[in-house]
Structure formats: structure tokens, C-alpha cells
Amino acid sequence: xxxxxxxxxxxxxxxxxxxxxxxxxxxxxxxxxxxxxxxxxxxxxxxxxxxxxxxxxxxxxxxxxxxxxxxxxxxxxxxxxxxxxxxxxxxxxxxxxxxxxxxxxxxxxxxxxxxxxxxxxxxxxxxxxxxxxxxxxxxxxxxxxxxxxxxxxxxxxxxxxxxxxxxxxxxxxxxxxxxxxxxxxxxxxxxxxxxxxxxxxxxxxxxxxxxxxxxxxxxxxxxxxxxxxxxxxxxxxxxxxxxxxxxxxxxxxxxxxxxxxxxxxxxxxxxxxxxxxxxxxxxxxxxxxxxxxxx
Ligand SMILES: [Zn+2]
Ligand SMILES: [Zn+2]
Numbered sequence: 001x002x003x004x005x006x007x008x009x010x011x012x013x014x015x016x017x018x019x020x021x022x023x024x025x026x027x028x029x030x031x032x033x034x035x036x037x038x039x040x041x042x043x044x045x046x047x048x049x050x051x052x053x054x055x056x057x058x059x060x061x062x063x064x065x066x067x068x069x070x071x072x073x074x075x076x077x078x079x080x081x082x083x084x085x086x087x088x089x090x091x092x093x094x095x096x097x098x099x100x101x102x103x104x105x106x107x108x109x110x111x112x113x114x115x116x117x118x119x120x121x122x123x124x125x126x127x128x129x130x131x132x133x134x135x136x137x138x139x140x141x142x143x144x145x146x147x148x149x150x151x152x153x154x155x156x157x158x159x160x161x162x163x164x165x166x167x168x169x170x171x172x173x174x175x176x177x178x179x180x181x182x183x184x185x186x187x188x189x190x191x192x193x194x195x196x197x198x199x200x201x202x203x204x205x206x207x208x209x210x211x212x213x214x215x216x217x218x219x220x221x222x223x224x225x226x227x228x229x230x231x232x233x234x235x236x237x238x239x240x241x242x243x244x245x246x247x248x249x250x251x252x253x254x255x256x257x258x259x260x261x262x263x264x265x266x267x268x269x270x271x272x273x274x275x276x277x278x279x280x281x282x283x284x285x286x287x288x289x290x291x292x293x294x295x
């Protein structure tokens with residue numbers, strides 16, 4: 001409940017940047033309507049895919065939860081397009097995320113859903129963190145030179161991947177302004193809300209087949225824009241598994257990407273929980289549903 005927690009204070013840098021980016025994204029919508037260009041539109045879709053994959057396959061399933069290993073060019077790709085997603089360095093993102101799992105739905109959870117849907121979605125980004133994040137929770141990542149380089153020079157990586165490269169792509173097709181507005185900012189804002197929806201929607205709407213201890217939910221609807229992260233209930237129960245959508249028909253493009261890359265030696269040591277353990281978790285939730293007092 002809000003009353004138990006310190007009163008949140010706005011972080012002006014984040015608030016002004018998010019506000020500015022949303023205005024620029026509106027400019028991107030205007031630009032698309034009045035200066036339509038297929039290369040710019042497809043460039044934005046491609047950037048959305050690469051940045052999205054870098055958050056889900058990189059920041060989340062490789063750095064936050066080491067569920068597989070990847071060769072350095074792929075880690076480099078994740079770090080560049082992860083920075084272009086402007087969601088902090090991989091080190092800081094992973095620290096917040098590991099704390100989210102460790103203290104899910106509790107006061108120390110940075111995006112605690114019990115503080116309200118909008119707090120979990122965007123409020124926590126707009127407000128100052130209650131205390132400095134303890135990076136000891138990501139001491140393993142501090143040994144990765146690429147991760148530390150991105151962390152120490154994060155703003156430059158973000159400007160390069162989020163604005164300069166989009167401008168160059170636009171320029172190559174005769175439309176640098178479209179590159180910045182559409183590939184840069186419109187893509188960025190859509191992507192933010194896709195990622196934010198995992199902390200808000202995926203903790204509010206959907207089913208709980210594997211875990212009733214946290215508010216996490218499974219839903220294919222949230223999986224669409226987040227490249228598979230919507231199967232969040234499975235993920236909270238089995239965070240060491242590289243899959244979020246565990247069944248073959250679950251919409252989880254990140255899983256398909258990581259698996260395909262393992263076939264050509266780019267990723268390896270993919271971690272999976274055995275089907276028997278998964279079935280047992282499901283069965284125990286089913287029993288709880290039939291007899292809630294025994295839970
Ligand atoms: Zn969660
Ligand atoms: Zn996670």
C-alpha cells in the first residue's frame with residue numbers, strides 16, 4: 001500500500017526525457033502520415049525487432065538470468081541495441097530485474113505491482129529510486145568487459161544506437177529527419193510501452209498455471225509486442241529457463257532466436273527445466289485451485 005512507502009519524488013532527468021521522447025514520437029506519427037516512406041517504416045520495424053530482441057534475449061534472458069551463453073559479437077549486438085532501447089545499461093537493468101524477482105510484489109521490488117498498475121508501468125521510471133541500487137547483485141556481470149564498457153559509456157552507446165544510426169539509415173534513403181523521428185523516437189516510445197507492459201499488464205492480466213506465489217501472469221497478448229515475454233508466470237516460476245513460452249506453439253520469438261543461434265554455434269548451453277518438474281508445478285497449482293485452504 002502507498003501509505004507504507006516513502007513518498008515518491010520525480011526524477012526530472014527521466015521525466016523530461018520521457019516527455020520529450022513522447023513529443024518526438026508524435027512528430028514521428030505526423031512524419032509518417034505526411035512524408036510516408038517504406039524504407040523509413042521498414043527501418044523502424046527492423047530497429048524495433050533488433051532492439052526488442054536485445055532487451056528480451058540480451059538484457060533479460062542472457063544478462064539478468066544467465067539462461068544460456070553467447071559469443072561476444074552477439075553480446076556486443078545486444079549491448080548496442082539494448083542501449084538504443086534507452087532502458088539503462090545492461091548492468092543496471094539486470095540489477096533492478098534481479099531485485100524484482102528476489103522481492104516480487106514487495107516493497108523492495110522496483111516495479112512492485114501492489115503500488116498500482118501505473119506505478120509498475122511507468123511511475124517507477126519517472127521517480128527517483130528510493131536508494132542507490134546495490135550492484136553486488138550483479139557482481140558476475142561486472143567481470144564482463146563488454147558489459148562494463150557499455151555501463152561506463154552508456155549515454156554514448158544510447159545516442160549512437162538510438163539517434164545517430166537511425167539518422168544515418170534515414171539519410172541513406174534521403175530522409176534523415178524521418179530516420180530520427182520514426183526509427184529513433186516513435187520506435188523507442190512503442191518499445192518502452194511494450195517492455196513496461198511486462199511489469200504492469202503481465203502482473204495483472206492472464207492466467208497463473210505455474211505459480212500463485214507472485215502476481216505474474218501468462219498471456220499471449222502481452223507476448224506479441226514483447227517477443228515472447230508475456231508468458232511471465234512461467235518465467236517467475238522458472239527464471240533459469242531460456243524459454244518463457246514453454247510449449248512449442250507458444251508465441252516466443254526470443255526462444256526461437258536463441259535456439260536457432262545455438263544450431264550455428266552463436267549461442268550454447270541453453271538451460272531448460274525438465275518437463276517433469278514443469279508438470280509437477282502445474283499439478284500443484286491445480287490442486288490449490290481445487291482446495292484453496294490447503295495451499
Ligand atoms: Zn515480473
Ligand atoms: Zn526475469
